[in-house]
Amino acid sequence: MEFPELSRLLASQKMDILFVPFWTDTKNAYLRVRHCAQARAIENECYVAIAGSIGNLPSVDNLDIQYAQSAVFSPSDFTFPQDAIMAETTANTEMIIFSDLDLDKLRVLRNEGAVTNMKDRREDLYMLRPHRDFLKI
Numbered sequence: 001m002e003f004p005e006l007s008r009l010l011a012s013q014k015m016d017i018l019f020v021p022f023w024t025d026t027k028n029a030y031l032r033v034r035h036c037a038q039a040r041a042i043e044n045e046c047y048v049a050i051a052g053s054i055g056n057l058p059s060v061d062n063l064d065i066q067y068a069q070s071a072v073f074s075p076s077d078f079t080f081p082q083d084a085i086m087a088e089t090t091a092n093t094e095m096i097i098f099s100d101l102d103l104d105k106l107r108v109l110r111n112e113g114a115v116t117n118m119k120d121r122r123e124d125l126y127m128l129r130p131h132r133d134f135l136k137i
Helices: 002-012 028-043 101-113
Strands: 018-021 047-052 071-073 085-088
Touching: 002 028, 018 028, 028 047, 028 071
Parallel strands: 018 047
Antiparallel strands: 047 071, 071 085
């Protein structure tokens, strides 16, 4: 999530939803994932769903503390929630999250949004291309 290149490559292949499982042990680590996820939703004009692990596993080395708050983020434009948050759980609480995602809204955004990030890219200035091993996935 913290490296934007992979999600940009996926977005260039028409990705609509990016699913991000994560494990973080502190709130600041979680916030890094969250803020990057929100940025990827805006930059790539897609939904991003983050799902983290919570609770304690005291008998497992290095997994004794976990911190998370799962959420679904949207692009930031008029047809989406003002804060670009479709749904979110209560921090560090085990729960299930639901969110209706309208893929047609993404198509309209990509063509007629207030800001069209993907359409207005300056590919004449730089090019992002996958490593040959990425294509094997």
